[in-house]
Amino acid sequence: MQNGQSFFRLSGTVEEFSLENGLKILIKTIPSSSTVSVWMFYRVGSRNEAPGITGSSHWCEHMLFKGGGKLAKGDVFRLVSNEGGRNNAFTDHDLTCYFETLPKDKFELGLFIESERMAHSAFEPSEVESERQVIISEREGAENYPGYQVREELFASAFRTHPYRWPVVGWKIDLKSMTRDDLFTHYRQYYQPANAILVLTGNIASRDAMSKITEYFSRIREEEHPKKNALTDEPVQTGERTSKIAWPGTLNYLGAAFRIPKSLHEDTPSLIVLSAILGGWKGLIGYTSDRFIPRSNRLYSALVEHKIASEVNTNFPISLDSNLLYFVLTIMPNSTIDNAKSALLSEFARINDSAPTVEEVRVALNQIKAWYAYENDGTTLQALTLGMMELIQDKSLSDNLIEQCLKVSPEDVQRVAKKYLPERNRTLCVYEATSGNS
Amino acid sequence: MPFPAIEIKSQTLDNGLVFSGNESMETDSIALTGSIKAGAIYDKLGKFGTAEFVSRLLTRGTRSNVTSPALSERIEAMGATVQFTNEDERVRFRARCHSSNIREMIKILAECLMTPLFSPDQVELTKAEIISNIEEERDDTRTIAHRQLMSLVYGEGKPFGRNSMGEVKDIKTISREDILNFYNENYAPNTTLIVATGRFVFSDLLSQIDRELGNWNAKSKANPVVSPENISSYGIAGVPKIISMNYKNQVDIAIGMRGVARKSDQYYALSLGNLLLGQIGLYGRLGKNVREEKGVAYYSFSSLVARSFSGHIAIYAGVNPKNTNTAIEGIAEELSRIQFEEIAEEEMTTGKRNSLGSLSISLDTSFERVGIVHEIEYYDLGGSKYFEEFENRITSVTSGQVLKAFAEFASPSHMSMALAGPVQNDKQIRTPGELLGKAALS
Numbered sequence: 001m002q003n004g005q006s007f008f009r010l011s012g013t014v015e016e017f018s019l020e021n022g023l024k025i026l027i028k029t030i031p032s033s034s035t036v037s038v039w040m041f042y043r044v045g046s047r048n049e050a051p052g053i054t055g056s057s058h059w060c061e062h063m064l065f066k067g068g069g070k071l072a073k074g075d076v077f078r079l080v081s082n083e084g085g086r087n088n089a090f091t092d093h094d095l096t097c098y099f100e101t102l103p104k105d106k107f108e109l110g111l112f113i114e115s116e117r118m119a120h121s122a123f124e125p126s127e128v129e130s131e132r133q134v135i136i137s138e139r140e141g142a143e144n145y146p147g148y149q150v151r152e153e154l155f156a157s158a159f160r161t162h163p164y165r166w167p168v169v170g171w172k173i174d175l176k177s178m179t180r181d182d183l184f185t186h187y188r189q190y191y192q193p194a195n196a197i198l199v200l201t202g203n204i205a206s207r208d209a210m211s212k213i214t215e216y217f218s219r220i221r222e223e224e225h226p227k228k229n230a231l232t233d234e235p236v237q238t239g240e241r242t243s244k245i246a247w248p249g250t251l252n253y254l255g256a257a258f259r260i261p262k263s264l265h266e267d268t269p270s271l272i273v274l275s276a277i278l279g280g281w282k283g284l285i286g287y288t289s290d291r292f293i294p295r296s297n298r299l300y301s302a303l304v305e306h307k308i309a310s311e312v313n314t315n316f317p318i319s320l321d322s323n324l325l326y327f328v329l330t331i332m333p334n335s336t337i338d339n340a341k342s343a344l345l346s347e348f349a350r351i352n353d354s355a356p357t358v359e360e361v362r363v364a365l366n367q368i369k370a371w372y373a374y375e376n377d378g379t380t381l382q383a384l385t386l387g388m389m390e391l392i393q394d395k396s397l398s399d400n401l402i403e404q405c406l407k408v409s410p411e412d413v414q415r416v417a418k419k420y421l422p423e424r425n426r427t428l429c430v431y432e433a434t435s436g437n438s
Numbered sequence: 439m440p441f442p443a444i445e446i447k448s449q450t451l452d453n454g455l456v457f458s459g460n461e462s463m464e465t466d467s468i469a470l471t472g473s474i475k476a477g478a479i480y481d482k483l484g485k486f487g488t489a490e491f492v493s494r495l496l497t498r499g500t501r502s503n504v505t506s507p508a509l510s511e512r513i514e515a516m517g518a519t520v521q522f523t524n525e526d527e528r529v530r531f532r533a534r535c536h537s538s539n540i541r542e543m544i545k546i547l548a549e550c551l552m553t554p555l556f557s558p559d560q561v562e563l564t565k566a567e568i569i570s571n572i573e574e575e576r577d578d579t580r581t582i583a584h585r586q587l588m589s590l591v592y593g594e595g596k597p598f599g600r601n602s603m604g605e606v607k608d609i610k611t612i613s614r615e616d617i618l619n620f621y622n623e624n625y626a627p628n629t630t631l632i633v634a635t636g637r638f639v640f641s642d643l644l645s646q647i648d649r650e651l652g653n654w655n656a657k658s659k660a661n662p663v664v665s666p667e668n669i670s671s672y673g674i675a676g677v678p679k680i681i682s683m684n685y686k687n688q689v690d691i692a693i694g695m696r697g698v699a700r701k702s703d704q705y706y707a708l709s710l711g712n713l714l715l716g717q718i719g720l721y722g723r724l725g726k727n728v729r730e731e732k733g734v735a736y737y738s739f740s741s742l743v744a745r746s747f748s749g750h751i752a753i754y755a756g757v758n759p760k761n762t763n764t765a766i767e768g769i770a771e772e773l774s775r776i777q778f779e780e781i782a783e784e785e786m787t788t789g790k791r792n793s794l795g796s797l798s799i800s801l802d803t804s805f806e807r808v809g810i811v812h813e814i815e816y817y818d819l820g821g822s823k824y825f826e827e828f829e830n831r832i833t834s835v836t837s838g839q840v841l842k843a844f845a846e847f848a849s850p851s852h853m854s855m856a857l858a859g860p861v862q863n864d865k866q867i868r869t870p871g872e873l874l875g876k877a878a879l880s
Binding site: 008032033034035065073074077078080081082083084085086101103129130131132133134135136137138140141143144145146247248249250251280290291292293294295296300301304305307310330332333334362363366367368369370371373374377378379380381433436 | 442464465466467506507510511513514515516517518519520521523532534535536562563566567569570571573574576577578579580683685686687688690718719720726729730731733734735736737756757758761787788791792793794795796798799801802803804805806859
């Protein structure tokens with residue numbers, strides 16, 4: 001058994017730097033590694049969009065593989081592949097990020113790519129048009145899955161004013177109408193050194209790294225400070241919201257969501273433990289690919305063990321703004337939506353009525369500690385966590401969250417259950433599979 | 439890029455169980471994986487799905503932890519993970535734990551492997567769960583296209599050609615006795631491999647494994663259902679299978695053909711060709727053609743599967759229905775090029791560098807490293823010397839060998855296609871075999 005309160009700590013040896021243009025830099029030296037992972041995070045995601053340009057952050061991410069400056073179209077993948085490296089990018093509600101994991105002596109390539117992307121992406125009109133159908137296709141592929149539709153509907157119902165109400169990929173109507181200028185304006189507004197965080201992890205000395213980082217990035221001047229978009233606080237939810245999707249399919253689904261505060265809120269550690277007790281835990285970031293199904297939790301026991309659902313997917317996002325703790329159930333063929341709803345709501349009521357046991361909290365905490373180590377396995381994943389934490393607050397946020405979780409008591413869990421799981425804070429979405437093929 | 443030094447130690451217990459380990463003191467945790475030759479290919483006619491049943495039930499109660507929840511709590515209370523997955527020719531397990539918990543983890547693994555309970559209530563629950571999972575797949579265009587393609591490539595109802603989860607009609611009739619029989623026939627130490635990487639001393643871990651699993655009795659296992667002698671070299675191209683699902687928004691395309699076993703001499707040529715065709719960078723040549731140039735798909739990639747006795751090459755793409763033929767044409771163009779057009783030296787060099795570099799980078803995480811070591815040991819690829827062998831084999835592949843291998847396996851007569859989704863005008867759908875035949879003649 002792991003000793004008491006000890007756990008893997010990510011941020012202890014991380015060095016922080018910044019350039020005059022505002023670029024923030026984090027470097028973690030891992031001498032045992034043969035690689036260096038270079039990540040660039042931008043403080044822009046779907047929360048920075050507005051109706052009419054939903055999906056623009058994600059589309060910009062695609063365009064940054066299309067060349068500009070010293071990079072021709074296709075160069076990013078070609079150059080990284082040629083060195084045997086890995087690269088990719090993704091966009092989420094709060095951020096857009098890019099990475100290259102390379103042999104340790106080739107890390108400069110990552111800096112070159114990211115500096116060109118930041119300053120010189122071309123957004124050629126023909127490339128924008130060619131990418132339009134690719135992105136619509138990405139969206140249509142996701143639409144084929146009922147689980148995606150339920151998630152999209154939950155967020156659209158639970159949020160009425162905040163940009164979390166639209167999906168990161170964007171609404172199709174906007175994807176069809178957005179122009180090259182819309183995208184380029186979005187790019188220039190947010191792809192600035194002062195709006196970015198560069199993270200390097202791996203077998204690299206910080207002095208060598210900073211010398212090269214200065215060479216590539218100090219000449220990039222900030223054109224203007226990123227304009228703050230008109231982010232609105234989501235009004236308090238005053239009653240249960242329900243919606244229904246009736247569409248052909250083979251199984252029914254049920255989604256349930258509760259508004260929770262932003263991750264910097266003092267209730268977050270208790271909510272993390274609550275989430276783990278209800279649905280199991282698979283890490284703070286949730287990007288670690290693993291098909292492991294946690295079974296030692298209340299929802300699995302109440303729904304899967306009782307043949308009501310074949311899967312209960314529990315999600316606890318770490319985010320800048322108030323977000324959703326949400327659950328998506330795949331309902332078994334011989335069960336019903338009503339059965340699933342009744343069993344699910346009973347579990348929410350149960351934890352509201354009585355605190356979890358000390359043993360339940362202990363099991364949850366051990367999972368949370370263990371997964372923190374698993375999800376930071378290797379240079380690439382460590383850089384991902386560090387960048388995300390820095391973007392939300394600072395590099396040690398995840399260490400602090402885990403530490404605070406270890407102090408959570410059963411009463412704390414019940415307190416946040418009472419506060420955040422009442423009916424008036426709940427959003428439900430039913431996916432009723434209809435028969436027919438049209 | 440030089441490979442980091444990876445030392446693989448291996449030892450066979452008296453009962454035939456093989457343990458291979460790679461000590462790594464840079465982490466506090468241990469990643470375990472392993473396999474038992476007890477996958478879906480060993481299912482008997484009329485009982486398709488039994489292997490899946492058994493694999494799921496291993497973590498659902500053992501003689502010492504009578505109930506499934508008690509076993510789960512024992513695993514998760516120490517922050518560990520254990521999961522068994524049925525993978526056609528083998529059942530694979532993956533586990534992680536803190537190094538201080540390794541004794542308990544080995545005990546749990548031993549109990550799961552040697553004394554599963556198969557309690558009637560868990561059998562019934564698992565039955566309902568598998569049926570639900572199959573129903574879910576029936577609504578998943580990507581999985582349907584893949585499953586249909588496999589049935590064309592390997593033959594409907596044949597090993598690798600059928601759904602490893604089984605058939606609903608069979609699953610409904612599978613009894614606890616069937617499950618016990620399958621377990622007794624197929625689970626044995628002499629078909630089991632355990633691999634670990636992380637913070638441990640090999641000799642200590644070996645002793646623990648011997649203590650917990652050394653008294654598991656070896657069995658003489660029946661001949662495998664699939665062997666080099668009873669599987670034909672090539673699939674037989676069939677009429678395209680089109681599963682019409684008009685309520686979906688995207689059509690999933692799956693195109694494929696029979697390939698080779700992992701130890702085949704042609705493996706490295708096909709591996710490098712597959713990398714260039716649909717993997718490297720943003721889905722290789724397929725990504726460039728179908729996504730970048732034609733702009734009709736978010737994904738269009740290829741995969742190479744090479745098992746003990748057989749394998750296949752498959753290409754997948756997801757498109758708007760109006761672009762189905764355009765995507766198929768793009769795929770056919772690239773399948774033609776990889777057979778008939780010499781590969782430029784620069785592209786070959788990039789592919790080789792990427793192959794070597796990717797393997798090296800994969801060794802950076804313990805979860806990926808343990809998987810690589812498992813494949814080396816499972817296919818008997820030379821232990822620690824594999825990395826040098828891999829480098830030699832990949833760097834010596836020529837353009838001609840890639841073209842020849844693809845010409846042999848990806849000829850029009852060996853190519854199959856399946857589509858699932860809102861297919862429009864299915865009579866007008868072109869097949870890659872038809873398009874490729876024309877390309878070859880022109």
